[in-house]
Amino acid sequence: MLKNGVSVPPIMVLARWDSHCVLRYAKEAPLNTLTEDYKKGVRVQRARAIEDKAATSTAKLSKKVMDQIAAMEVEVAAHDDELDKLKQRLKIVDEVLTPKYIISEKYQKWHICLQFRDLPVKEWKAVCGWKYGRSVFERRTALAENMSDKDFCSTCFDKDAEDSD
Numbered sequence: 735m736l737k738n739g740v741s742v743p744p745i746m747v748l749a750r751w752d753s754h755c756v757l758r759y760a761k762e763a764p765l766n767t768l769t770e771d772y773k774k775g776v777r778v779q780r781a782r783a784i785e786d787k788a789a790t791s792t793a794k795l796s797k798k799v800m801d802q803i804a805a806m807e808v809e810v811a812a813h814d815d816e817l818d819k820l821k822q823r824l825k826i827v828d829e830v831l832t833p834k835y836i837i838s839e840k841y842q843k844w845h846i847c848l849q850f851r852d853l854p855v856k857e858w859k860a861v862c863g864w865k866y867g868r869s870v871f872e873r874r875t876a877l878a879e880n881m882s883d884k885d886f887c888s889t890c891f892d893k894d895a896e897d898s899d
Contacts, residue, residue, distance in 0.1 A: 736763035829875050836860060839870035844877065846890040862889035 735745050746756050836847045845860035850867075858867035864887075878885075 736760050737767060833873035833875045835874040835877065836866055837872045837874060838864075838866065839872070842885070843887045844874075844881070844885055844891070845887045847873070860887065860890055862887050 735748075736742070742756060742760060745760070746752075746754075749756060832849075832851060834846060836845050837843070838845065845862060845864060845866070847866070848859050848861060850858045855867040856865065859865050
């Protein structure tokens with residue numbers, strides 16, 4: 735019981751001992767875990783030494799190194815800004831290469847087209863389901879000005895839909 739962390743008074747109660755004769759038996763219990771306790775202490779001491787060494791080596795970074803790190807941080811921020819600008823440009827190019835709108839030649843209705851690149855022509859569809867690949871149509875990147883409701887496909891441009899623009 736001592737090996738498992740039970741203290742002497744509860745052991746005395748469980749064994750119904752009024753005297754301290756239990757201590758005769760308990761005196762040998764620490765010897766059973768002595769090696770484990772020693773190894774545990776050595777591990778803790780080595781871990782502290784490694785932590786202290788790491789802390790002192792970090793504290794000893796020279797001003798030159800700290801200046802280099804600060805310069806790198808500025809450079810990374812500049813690269814992030816440049817990436818944001820490139821992303822905006824790429825968005826514009828993608829809108830030109832992949833126009834969002836198509837106009838049917840026959841009915842002059844505007845539709846929203848789904849992804850059409852990397853698909854066979856016969857699978858090109860608008861949001862409403864119209865397979866426009868074999869029809870006559872025009873692609874547009876933006877809506878025309880002064881359009882009336884009759885110019886829009888009522889399914890593609892569902893005014894009652896929650897996610898409609």
